[in-house]
Amino acid sequence: MPHPETWLQVRPEGLWCEPGGFFVDPVEPVQRAVITHAHADHARPGHGAVLASAETLAIMEVRMGEGRAGRARQAPNWGEVLTLGDVKLWLQPAGHVLGSAQVAIEHRGSRVVVSGDYKRVADPTCLPFEPIPCDVFVTEATFGLPVFRHPDPAAEIRTLLDSVALFPTRTHVVGCYALGKCQRLIRLIREAGWDGPLYLHGALLPVCRAYEAMGVPLGDLRPATASAKAELAGAIVLAPPSAIADRWARRLADPVVCLASGWMRVRQRAKAKGIELPLVISDHADWDELCATMTDVDAPEIWVTHGREEALIHAAAAQGRIGRPLRLIGYGDEEEGEGAPLVPEPVTGP
Amino acid sequence: MIAFAALLERLALTPGRLAKIALLRRFFETEPDPDRGIGLAALTGELAFSAAKPGLIRALAESRTDPVLFAWSYDYVGDLAETVALMWPERRVNLPPPLLADVVAALAATPKADLPDLVATWLDASPVPVRLAILKLITGALRVGASVRLAKIALAELSGGSVAADDIEEVWHGLSPPYEALFAWLEGRGPRPDPADAPVFRPPMLAxxxxxxxxxxxxxxxxxxxxxxxxxxxxxxxxxxxxxxxxxxxxxxxxxxxxxxxxxxxxxxxxxxxxxxxxxxxxxxxxxxxxxxxxxxxxxxxxxxxxxxxxxxxxxxxxxxxxxxxxxxxxxxxxxxxxxxxxxxxxxxxxxxxxxxxxxxxxxxxxxxxxxxxxxxxxxxxxxxxxxxxxxxxxxxRDPLSVDAVLMYAQRGHGRRSSYYSDYTFGLWRETEAGGEELVPVGKAYSGFTDAELVVLDRWIRNHTTKRFGPVREVEHDPQVGIVLEIAFDAAQRSTRHKSGVAMRFPRVGRLRLDKKPQDADRLETLLRGIV
The missing domain is CATH 3.30.470.30 (DNA ligase/mRNA capping enzyme)
Structure with a gap:
């Protein structure tokens, strides 16, 4: 039984499965790509054949433009086993964003699961993560330190709505990433009983429309740019993190600057970014989830792709597993939208 | 203690004065006695604990966490109390978080040797913000992002207009925690507390x-x-x-x-x-x-x-x-x-x-x-x-002194100004050892300009940035290209702590000199000559 490190390797383009003839989440254009989810650092344009969940492919089209999400596209059902070259492959939900998948790969009796980005807590906008027992678990470690423990997101939303009630003449502008975080926040706000309008920066609208088309209702959404300042007093506005404290935000009424991110757990990070109301809501596994997932999939080997790998490898060792860093380059800090290209906001109104 | 911890967290991150007052007022309105009074004492610095040293917290952390992970986490977070508050292992205990008044009372009554166990019990029963507030409180490092005056203004609002902040000032230094008589007075349930002979502060008359x-x-x-x-x-x-x-x-x-x-x-x-x-x-x-x-x-x-x-x-x-x-x-x-x-x-x-x-x-x-x-x-x-x-x-x-200086660095402001480059470092010319000319920073100005001038400066800074150091932008400042600011100031003094050798008292922007080029700005010697 060949060890997975003989058939799954890191190349400059990304993680390469030689017997299957494909890359997983390649950072450069390749012939055949398997894509875990549609965030810009995992899903790049310009590939030949792309295999991903139907939702991921749909969102890639929305973000990249028609026809740029791969010349040939294949969207298997969840759990549908395909044969690619000398490997068997299937997708299972990863619970990160709508359409996000883990990639299970079997070759000559051994099984590797590439988690992509994932989380374990319930998310009303996507299917939950399903642990798959495996020999090698390839995991992210964005929040791979025990200081990162995400609180109950419903409680964070209550904090936001409580602040809206306390400051009824101010706009609460919430920084959130355009894909996933934005729609999850909207659902959470709806579940907390807020069914009035929510105002959106133009860069957030296209993905919201795509979510709605795929069966995630988001309620009354309005473009913030087209709204008068008076209308935005007491309103909740969602915008990309790069916009909340910059010139764009000047149209808002005495804004309370909020940011929804797992990084907001650390007060100094909130302070340094000038965030008045941090909301600790993340689409990545926190430390406890990362550790619990290693146990759930019970893999003797843990490969860590990106984030704080040294601490997670240390924790893997404490569980009696072998951990090693994969040192994949190019996966960024998607949480805060830094370095990721933003869709420029369409110019509407004054 | 949940409300107190939440208040501390928001005060620390809220830049606006009115917003801080609103947060404080709500705390005083909704928390019961004696917790709100103990909270008031903590906010105004009347509770000075140093019951625990950082060593105690470190020892607690080491008893409950993996030392390697603790070291990495501390290195990342940079603050001991916050690191421990964040990574303290969650245990399912059937206890509510402690009340602020109980924490304060217990700290006064507990012998030092019993402190670690007591603190651990509290931490087990508390969510992250409460853990942080407890750790900051017992180490005497409770830094509150609000002045005592703001707390008094918020208290005055409780009375619905019948008591002014200055009225509170006149009795304040005769009161002691948990201030139940004060709250009774403010809420119309009791008489004005009589400071008797106490050496209370009298609000000053200003010009x-x-x-x-x-x-x-x-x-x-x-x-x-x-x-x-x-x-x-x-x-x-x-x-x-x-x-x-x-x-x-x-x-x-x-x-x-x-x-x-x-x-x-x-x-x-x-x-x-x-x-x-x-x-x-x-x-x-x-x-x-x-x-x-x-x-x-x-x-x-x-x-x-x-x-x-x-x-x-x-x-x-x-x-x-x-x-x-x-x-x-x-x-x-x-x-x-x-x-x-x-x-x-x-x-x-x-x-x-x-x-x-x-x-x-x-x-x-x-x-x-x-x-x-x-x-x-x-x-x-x-x-x-x-x-x-x-x-x-x-x-x-007296009329301020003034110099024409060149804008060298800019930083964004806070609160309402957080989207504007409104903090300016300016410099004057001096001769270099090699005989050339250089600008040396002499001061910082945050005020004095009009809103219209701020818009002009902000736009210019964004379009003429040459380097970034974190939040600071360096802007173009050579003899031909740059912004000249007329800087008004009250006095200049020699200073060994400044690179330029001079410190200005209350420098502010007098006006923009868009008619001048940086080469026309003043020299450092001019400023030094003016020192009496």
Missing amino acids: HPLEAADLASLDFGRFVAEWKWDGIRVQLVSTPGGRRLYSRGAEDISAAFPEIVERMSFDAVLDGELLVLRDGVVAPFAELQQRLNRKSPTARMMAEYPVQVRLYDILFERGEDLRVLPFSERRARLERFHDRETPSGLDLSELIDSPDLATLSLLRDGARAASIEGLMLKRRDSPYVPGRPKGLWWKWK
């Missing part, structure tokens, strides 16, 4: 700045004038109940100036200016600053920077409230008091009687000593009214 427009309508015959000294305004309170030296903002600064308090062997409340004085000559403010930076001074500091108080006014004498009297009568009482008591280290502010505009203008423009800010004009019949009543007292600052 309006005199503008050119006011000058014409002023009847100088009704006024007396005094020098406006550049020290800090203080209130000396000495009653049978005790002695206190207060800053203008009601902060008790007695411990920082023990030599003043020692000499207050009288029964009166006095208003004056704290100054560093040597052989009758007032030293520049920077010297007083050396003393202000210290909670309690060393003998050497006291000898090196000898302080005195120059008396402006008398508010109470032997329990008698003199504030209703006109200024001229209070002044007479002050002079009699001074003749009788001859207190050492307290002298009388010189009066310039029946001034006319010409004499005053001459005096004001002639005053170039760094220790004089300008003139005060006080109407003879003015009672001592807390706050800033219009028309009674005027401050007539």
